[in-house]
Amino acid sequence: MKNKSLVSINDFTREEHIRILELAGAFEKRPKQKILEDYVVATLFFEPSTRTRLSFESAATRLGARVIGFTDAASSSVTKGESLRDTILTVSNYCDIIVMRHPREGSARFASEVASVPVINAGDGANQHPTQTLLDLYSIRKTQGKLDNLNVAFVGDLKYGRTVHSLVQALCNYNTTFHLVSPQELKLPSSVKMNIKDRNLAYHQHTDLMEVIPKVDILYMTRIQKERFADPLDYEKVKNSYILRNNMLSGSRENLKIMHPLPRVNEITIDVDENAKAYYFTQALNGVYVRQALLAAILGVVE
Numbered sequence: 001m002k003n004k005s006l007v008s009i010n011d012f013t014r015e016e017h018i019r020i021l022e023l024a025g026a027f028e029k030r031p032k033q034k035i036l037e038d039y040v041v042a043t044l045f046f047e048p049s050t051r052t053r054l055s056f057e058s059a060a061t062r063l064g065a066r067v068i069g070f071t072d073a074a075s076s077s078v079t080k081g082e083s084l085r086d087t088i089l090t091v092s093n094y095c096d097i098i099v100m101r102h103p104r105e106g107s108a109r110f111a112s113e114v115a116s117v118p119v120i121n122a123g124d125g126a127n128q129h130p131t132q133t134l135l136d137l138y139s140i141r142k143t144q145g146k147l148d149n150l151n152v153a154f155v156g157d158l159k160y161g162r163t164v165h166s167l168v169q170a171l172c173n174y175n176t177t178f179h180l181v182s183p184q185e186l187k188l189p190s191s192v193k194m195n196i197k198d199r200n201l202a203y204h205q206h207t208d209l210m211e212v213i214p215k216v217d218i219l220y221m222t223r224i225q226k227e228r229f230a231d232p233l234d235y236e237k238v239k240n241s242y243i244l245r246n247n248m249l250s251g252s253r254e255n256l257k258i259m260h261p262l263p264r265v266n267e268i269t270i271d272v273d274e275n276a277k278a279y280y281f282t283q284a285l286n287g288v289y290v291r292q293a294l295l296a297a298i299l300g301v302v303e
């Protein structure tokens with residue numbers, strides 16, 4: 001993985017995914033190791049973030065690296081008309097690795113082709129969010145003891161949810177049975193569904209959340225991605241499509257874990273937080289260990 005960019009989840013092999021999960025497990029046991037003292041990590045966030053940016057910065061800082069970057073395109077020279085190409089060429093000279101989030105699909109691939117250092121995609125529009133996927137895989141394996149042969153439900157905005165797109169692709173390596181729960185307007189794009197079909201895996205499309213809850217090991221809730229809708233009225237029609245309440249979980253499996261990439265709006269009520277099956281805040285914590293593993297592996301400090 002040394003010097004490799006991570007733009008799409010499929011840029012890394014299944015074996016490389018597993019290696020990252022193993023390294024993350026080691027960092028969870030020992031999160032403070034000064035193995036990146038000689039490195040500079042640039043975090044370029046052209047779009048808002050709490051978890052991804054801060055967990056990357058926490059990961060880098062705990063390993064002794066210096067972090068530079070911006071949290072908002074408005075505080076960069078993009079406001080003066082600078083192109084993404086020129087920004088990446090310039091920042092490449094200041095750091096050893098770039099972590100970038102950008103609203104445009106394909107921007108991370110473009111950046112990786114221009115940069116002289118590896119680029120990690122921290123989310124490009126509605127396309128991909130591969131580092132979220134690795135922490136999701138880590139969370140699934142940790143809670144279920146395996147990745148193979150699980151029933152996984154994806155609920156909510158399957159059209160614009162980049163975390164869904166990356167995780168569906170990754171889970172196609174593990175004989176997953178998929179339950180796709182969404183309004184008609186927000187179904188999984190056919191380009192992503194093709195990955196499931198190509199592997200001849202089982203998938204079921206639903207509109208009713210209740211019928212799915214007793215059947216699954218992982219309930220992956222998602223926010224309706226308001227910022228991706230061209231017409232605000234279209235968002236209004238679907239914004240309350242699925243709301244998970246604690247009393248809806250009574251018939252669920254013992255091993256069920258409720259995951260959510262966060263942020264949430266109203267799709268999980270706060271009474272669910274007290275349920276032992278709620279896993280989303282620990283899931284976000286796992287992001288630190290997984291991002292430590294990624295930085296260390298891509299910078300070639302661990303193998």
Ligand code: CP
Nearest residue numbers: 049050051052261262
């Ligand atoms: N899951 C995730 O990407 O969260 P942020 O938008 O807060 O980074």
